[in-house]
Amino acid sequence: MATDKNYGNPELENKLRDRYYYTTDSNPEFLEDVKTLSRTIAHMCFQCGTCTGSCPSAPRSSYRIRLFMRRGVLGLEQEALNDPDLWLCTTCYSCTDRCPRDIAPTDVIMAMRNLAFKYDIVPRNFLKTVQLIYNTGHGVPNNDVNRAARVKLGLTADPPTTHGYPEFIPGIQKIMDHYEMKDNADRILAEGGQ
Amino acid sequence: MAEAKEQPRIGVFICHCGTNIAGSLSIEEVKEYAMTLPGVVAAEEYQYMCSTPGQSLIADAIAEHKLNGVVVAACSPRLHEPTFRTATQEGGLNKFRFEMANIRDQNSWVHMHDWEGATSKAKDQVRIAVAKARLLEDLEPKSVPVEHAALVLGAGVGGMQAALDLASAGIKTYLVDKDPTVGGRMSQLDKTFPTLDCSQCILTPKMVDVGRHPNIELRTFTEVENVEGYIGNFTITLRKKARGVLSPAEAEERGIVGGGCNGCGDCSEVCPVIKPNPFELGMAPRKAIYIYHPQVNPLLYTIDFDSCVKCGLCVTACGEEKKAIDLDMVDTFEQVKVGTCILAIGYDLIPIEEKTEWGYKRYDNVITGLEFERLICASGPTGGKLIRPSDGQIPKKIGFVLCAGSRDNTGGVAKPYCSRFCCMYSLKHAHQIMEKIPGAVPYIFYMDIRSFGKMYEEFYYRIQNEGAKFIRGRVANILEDPSSKNLTVFTEDTLLGRPLSLEMDMVVLAAAIQPKPEAERIRQMFGVSKSQDGWLLEAHPKLNPCGTTTAGIYLAGVCQGPKDIPDTVAQAEGAASAASIPIHTGEVQLEPYFAQCVDELCAGCGMCVNLCPYGALALVEKNGRTVMEVTEAKCKGCGTCGGFCPGGAIKMQHFTSPQICAQIDAFLLEGGEQ
Numbered sequence: 082m083a084t085d086k087n088y089g090n091p092e093l094e095n096k097l098r099d100r101y102y103y104t105t106d107s108n109p110e111f112l113e114d115v116k117t118l119s120r121t122i123a124h125m126c127f128q129c130g131t132c133t134g135s136c137p138s139a140p141r142s143s144y145r146i147r148l149f150m151r152r153g154v155l156g157l158e159q160e161a162l163n164d165p166d167l168w169l170c171t172t173c174y175s176c177t178d179r180c181p182r183d184i185a186p187t188d189v190i191m192a193m194r195n196l197a198f199k200y201d202i203v204p205r206n207f208l209k210t211v212q213l214i215y216n217t218g219h220g221v222p223n224n225d226v227n228r229a230a231r232v233k234l235g236l237t238a239d240p241p242t243t244h245g246y247p248e249f250i251p252g253i254q255k256i257m258d259h260y261e262m263k264d265n266a267d268r269i270l271a272e273g274g275q
Numbered sequence: 276m277a278e279a280k281e282q283p284r285i286g287v288f289i290c291h292c293g294t295n296i297a298g299s300l301s302i303e304e305v306k307e308y309a310m311t312l313p314g315v316v317a318a319e320e321y322q323y324m325c326s327t328p329g330q331s332l333i334a335d336a337i338a339e340h341k342l343n344g345v346v347v348a349a350c351s352p353r354l355h356e357p358t359f360r361t362a363t364q365e366g367g368l369n370k371f372r373f374e375m376a377n378i379r380d381q382n383s384w385v386h387m388h389d390w391e392g393a394t395s396k397a398k399d400q401v402r403i404a405v406a407k408a409r410l411l412e413d414l415e416p417k418s419v420p421v422e423h424a425a426l427v428l429g430a431g432v433g434g435m436q437a438a439l440d441l442a443s444a445g446i447k448t449y450l451v452d453k454d455p456t457v458g459g460r461m462s463q464l465d466k467t468f469p470t471l472d473c474s475q476c477i478l479t480p481k482m483v484d485v486g487r488h489p490n491i492e493l494r495t496f497t498e499v500e501n502v503e504g505y506i507g508n509f510t511i512t513l514r515k516k517a518r519g520v521l522s523p524a525e526a527e528e529r530g531i532v533g534g535g536c537n538g539c540g541d542c543s544e545v546c547p548v549i550k551p552n553p554f555e556l557g558m559a560p561r562k563a564i565y566i567y568h569p570q571v572n573p574l575l576y577t578i579d580f581d582s583c584v585k586c587g588l589c590v591t592a593c594g595e596e597k598k599a600i601d602l603d604m605v606d607t608f609e610q611v612k613v614g615t616c617i618l619a620i621g622y623d624l625i626p627i628e629e630k631t632e633w634g635y636k637r638y639d640n641v642i643t644g645l646e647f648e649r650l651i652c653a654s655g656p657t658g659g660k661l662i663r664p665s666d667g668q669i670p671k672k673i674g675f676v677l678c679a680g681s682r683d684n685t686g687g688v689a690k691p692y693c694s695r696f697c698c699m700y701s702l703k704h705a706h707q708i709m710e711k712i713p714g715a716v717p718y719i720f721y722m723d724i725r726s727f728g729k730m731y732e733e734f735y736y737r738i739q740n741e742g743a744k745f746i747r748g749r750v751a752n753i754l755e756d757p758s759s760k761n762l763t764v765f766t767e768d769t770l771l772g773r774p775l776s777l778e779m780d781m782v783v784l785a786a787a788i789q790p791k792p793e794a795e796r797i798r799q800m801f802g803v804s805k806s807q808d809g810w811l812l813e814a815h816p817k818l819n820p821c822g823t824t825t826a827g828i829y830l831a832g833v834c835q836g837p838k839d840i841p842d843t844v845a846q847a848e849g850a851a852s853a854a855s856i857p858i859h860t861g862e863v864q865l866e867p868y869f870a871q872c873v874d875e876l877c878a879g880c881g882m883c884v885n886l887c888p889y890g891a892l893a894l895v896e897k898n899g900r901t902v903m904e905v906t907e908a909k910c911k912g913c914g915t916c917g918g919f920c921p922g923g924a925i926k927m928q929h930f931t932s933p934q935i936c937a938q939i940d941a942f943l944l945e946g947g948e949q
Contacts, residue, residue: 090723129769130767131750131751131766131767132751132767133751133774134748134749134750134751134766134775136774140776145767146768175751179751179752180685181683181684181685182684220900
């Protein structure tokens with residue numbers, strides 16, 4: 082366990098804090114949970130870097146999928162779930178296509194996001210997306226610019242989705258209510274979370 | 276069965292195998308139980324039954340208790356049956372009065388955490404073994420003479436070394452290769468790591484030696500057609516493919532004195548057909564009548580009849596004196612008799628183009644390590660000048676992609692194993708470009724650098740010191756700039772934690788290796804197993820790495836698993852030594868497990884004769900009746916005939932019906948009424 086040094090100065094305290102990894106930092110249950118949820122052999126990662134090398138997000142952000150794979154292997158639950166980069170995966174599945182160990186790193190990220198949701202660790206934009214889906218059936222609902230573009234292309238202004246058939250929205254709401262997604266999103270947003 | 280009337284006196288010997296067995300089940304309980312079994316007069320246990328005191332224990336007990344059957348409950352017969360048979364023999368019994376119960380591999384190792392279950396299963400195993408031991412009979416192994424000759428299949432560096440060793444030990448050796456020349460893969464390489472010897476320079480003397488050694492019969496452009504027989508007495512049919520060209524000796528046989536091919540090359544000059552040369556991996560042309568390269572042995576031209584148009588220009592060019600070319604030549608067959616065989620059939624690269632992310636065969640400037648060898652080799656298609664295939668320019672920034680298809684569990688063409696020499700040859704390639712091209716920088720993309728051999732780690736140090744850039748990250752993908760044909764390599768520098776996008780002039784893929792396509796047919800002919808990755812299976816990975824499960828067949832080189840030249844040559848010398856033992860001993864003992872025909876019961880129906888996969892059975896006339904007879908040396912004791920015989924006239928020695936039935940009874944009746 083990391084030890085406090087007591088310099089009596091919070092800034093110095095943080096700068097010189099104990100950065101050793103201790104086995105007590107690991108939660109072995111975390112790796113098992115990730116494996117169960119992701120249905121992939123997350124423990125078999127040998128850190129070759131093919132995933133990050135394939136990742137369209139990595140060159141444009143601080144998101145490093147290989148780092149999350151490593152945190153999974155070591156069971157560094159809090160470090161993984163509290164890192165906002167967790168939400169930068171575009172789920173393109175390039176890493177899953179190329180991983181030489183035949184792991185699905187994308188699914189590991191999805192599993193970690195699910196686990197983070199249990200701790201109410203979800204970025205606001207994701208929670209707002211939940212609300213949008215609940216109300217319109219779309220994560221990105223149609224808007225006037227799109228409608229104009231569609232008409233120009235000879236399409237109907239609204240696509241044949243819940244926009245065209247709003248009677249199906251209650252069905253979507255029923256599914257989301259079952260998982261209490263909307264209630265949780267509303268609650269976390271109201272509490273002023275992330 | 277006269278022996279059955281003798282009262283059984285069985286001794287049971289239980290091995291602890293340290294804690295391998297004793298740690299998972301109760302030796303004491305099994306011992307007490309053994310004493311309750313019918314016919315058992317002694318039961319002992321010992322720490323290591325295979326040790327000298329353990330073996331003495333068995334020999335002494337045979338004398339003390341007048342035993343006529345021995346049961347050892349220990350490891351697997353494959354490991355220690357010979358040991359305990361010897362102990363049985365030293366105690367004064369026929370060595371086939373021994374039966375083994377495998378309570379380790381098949382019990383304690385499997386049921387490591389089930390003390391009660393493992394103990395109970397060990398009792399079952401001992402009871403079953405004792406049931407058979409009560410019915411064991413004296414058997415005599417059969418000795419057969421061994422042909423004083425050997426065959427080596429594959430004339431690469433491994434096959435040539437094995438053949439030279441055998442031949443120098445006084446054994447006539449047939450060295451067979453499907454290609455028109457000896458030399459194999461090593462002759463395609465430019466330099467060898469870590470010494471940087473010129474590969475051809477150190478190989479050519481061996482190529483010449485195999486051609487002129489008085490004990491080596493060289494058979495190039497020849498394939499094995501059929502294999503019959505058993506250790507000591509293999510009859511192997513060779514198909515000598517039609518070469519279209521006569522050697523001086525063959526010409527003389529046809530009465531053309533002083534004729535035959537002298538390698539002048541006049542024929543090739545006039546030949547109008549141009550094809551890619553497979554030796555240069557298609558990067559240089561050859562004619563329909565060709566040699567692979569100037570150092571071939573034998574120096575004989577070969578006609579590729581698949582592309583020859585039979586225009587006859589070569590015949591004219593060759594002239595009336597030599598008369599070396601015969602456009603109507605057909606394949607011929609030859610039978611050779613040998614005592615032992617060595618397989619040294621080598622490897623291929625995987626079709627790395629099927630790993631599409633690296634763009635091989637789509638991008639001009641992505642090549643394989645083997646193609647790099649030809650391009651950097653002075654005798655190669657570019658005279659040793661490394662150029663980009665796209666524009667002939669000299670590359671300055673060259674990427675080396677390690678583990679291209681090796682250590683890859685995604686299936687398809689990828690291989691889960693390490694190909695073992697790619698790290699080292701890529702280091703060597705890096706050295707070669709820095710040596711030959713001023714200002715060239717090699718970028719080596721790696722997961723781990725496996726420089727495990729003698730002087731290999733020092734070589735790694737040297738190449739890094741020379742300026743090679745090492746990037747720890749497996750290459751995710753490569754993209755080509757369509758106009759410049761330059762390549763952008765994407766990976767992560769895992770040590771920096773940053774994705775990389777590096778523009779390269781050329782990329783060399785260290786492609787994984789795989790068994791030759793013909794390996795499957797060859798291993799079936801020779802009766803050799805394969806391991807799960809397709810390489811030929813050795814008898815034991817540590818204790819018998821050159822042998823196979825078929826007596827008299829040995830392995831050398833990469834066909835047994837990826838290995839570099841030093842390991843290949845070492846294994847070849849090991850295989851040659853192993854293969855020479857039966858030949859020098861002059862005879863081998865065959866296990867007396869062969870079938871026996873009980874003449875009184877045989878109706879002479881002959882159904883068994885056609886069933887036998889080894890052609891060991893025949894119908895003969897005996898005392899006015901037609902009965903079956905077994906050629907014991909050919910019989911492998913598979914039991915096909917014995918299981919089939921409607922009259923029960925075929926007895927499988929050491930696996931007789933009464934013995935097997937007793938074992939089944941002992942198991943199912945749990946020691947009850949039999």
